[in-house]
Amino acid sequence: MDRDQPRSPARRHLLAGAAGLAAAAALPSGGQAQAQAQAQPPAPAEAPLLIPFEGVHQAGIATPQPYAGLVAAFDLLVESRGELRELFALLTDRARFLTQGGRPPELDPRFPPADSGILGPEIKPERLTVTVSVGASFFDERFGLGRLCPPELVAMPDFPNDALEAERCHGDLLLQLCAETPEETLHALRDIIKHTPDTLSLRWKQEGFASTHGQRRSKPIGAGRNLLGFKDGTANPDIADAAEMARIVWCDGPGWMAGGSYQVVRLIRNYVERWDRTPLGEQQAIFGRQRDSGAPLGRSDEFDDPAYADDPGGARIPLDAHIRLANPDGRRGLASPLIRRAFNYSNGATLSGQLDMGLLFICYQNSLRDGFVAVQQRLNGEPLEEYIKPFGGGYFFALPGVQGPDAILGDTLLREAGISALPTQKEG
């Protein structure tokens, strides 16, 4: 791998395009937090097209959710700590180029082209983010990083309703790619795979799409819907609230982990045929919301407090309703210290001739125990389980952000591990 090549030509092209220019001009310097504050939902139509790559945190976490999402898990093929560092440097370069845009080099046509071309000759990102995280297996004996494993990071366990498929679970490294169009996320994936033939081996991948209902309209109408037809994410904390994000999402240590976040990915199939044959009243009791308005049962608006104090016996909202178990307090963000960034997925047909569709669930938190695990433990045994089946995913840790043009992904980790800050010169 060449480390002495010029950095990607992206920066020269950073301001290419009027939209990019306007967006960039509107951004105060100093990072993602402010950029995100300006781009807070529910008005993504006005958010800038370029999401800054550098920042205390990686983009793609407390960032407004665009339409297309893709996660791809990889096994590492690198064998030494030096190669590991080179891989992170390469991923940093690719992510910077892909998210900030530019023109891939034009080569002699007798060579394979440098770029897949699926976005045309010029890469003009539309809210593309590349978010890199690592799994528990990253910290096994191979690189001697065991002592630096985030204290709560383990391989995702089997919850009671899960039917995990080994080939759709876990991984040393996970890429979360999000953008306004699916071809942008696929372009980014193919670019990264082409650059890492001998360092990353694809393990599993899942594409998803955000509900457009309510997300991409000029007049926002609340949270999007899952493929069961219900509003999903109403209780999500406000990602533009930096103090709230610091309380819920960002780790402040120990050591290298500061600025990172625990990530949970769950592939959850929905049995939609059966769901569509279930009485509406029962569906609403299972979720605890009215399907059409999204309002808690017995209330009138999506964002109304479910007021559980008035309903201790569950006469209005059953005690085992999904929203009540997930968030027993009822108020936005109070009982579930995590942010959700879920996408819907649709994968074709099963051997039984049923639709394989459901949820590509993604969430971030600074404690797995207090965040996802606490929520999932409350949800275990919920009536909704009859209609859903988690089959894949994993626990990961999203690395801290890249701060400055010479920084690379994972450099706080590598430094703490004593892995040379100087790139090893390698031929080629």
Added chain:
Amino acid sequence: MSDFRFLSRALPAALLIAGALLAGPLAAKVAPGDLVAPIADYKIWVTQETQALRDKTQGFVDAIKAGDLARAKALYAPARVHYERIEPIAELFSDLDKSIDVRADDFEKKEADPAFSGFHRLEYGLFAKNSTEGLGPIADRLIADIRELEGRIKTLTVPPEKVVGGAAALIEEVAKTKISGEEDRYSRTDLWDFHANVEGARKIHELLRPLTTREAPKLVKRIDANFAKVDKLLESYAAPGGGFVSYEKVTQKHRNAMRGPVNALAEDLSKLRGTLGLD
């Protein structure tokens, strides 16, 4: 013969930018005549391999027709390897390639399809059904196809871009179906084919070495290093009497480990045509 164009002068700068994807700077040029000798040598090698394919397949076919199941099973993989080595040339004849080397996946009715023929149809009978029964006509057709192939190759003007591009094509075969164990699913002799594809690619790489070393020495070094990695992995599965152990014995860890050097070879070998200025 194609006309050989010289590499563009603009190339080195572009190469630097493309970085990890590409070879080192290209200063010299490959003259049209430079490829004559390696292509001629390749044709000789392919001819020898085709003769070996015919002879070994004849023995394989004879064993099937004699009803000697054990002998037929033992001769399956050693005959096939000669086909797998010359695939870039054999594939130029798509009608024969289909009837010689098609897999059941290519038919909607899979193994039950009456058009399923060739090596894998015989493999299915011998290893999955454990019998030579009814295989006689299929065996006859296979040897007839291979004699036809031999005749066609004899009169073939070998297209240089197919030879140079063939190295990458062989490794793409490995990446696509050999690592996953889809190739020889009844006999589990996948590693024989895996190795034969690698040998076929290496032969091309070796014949072109004087030219590629001159044009892109770092690329050649990387290719050599990845061939060596593949060899090392394959060696650990060599069978005592020659050939390789069943693919079932290859650990998932090693299957994954093979992806690295194989994918890197596929990327690097895909640059040979450009490096030598071939369209």
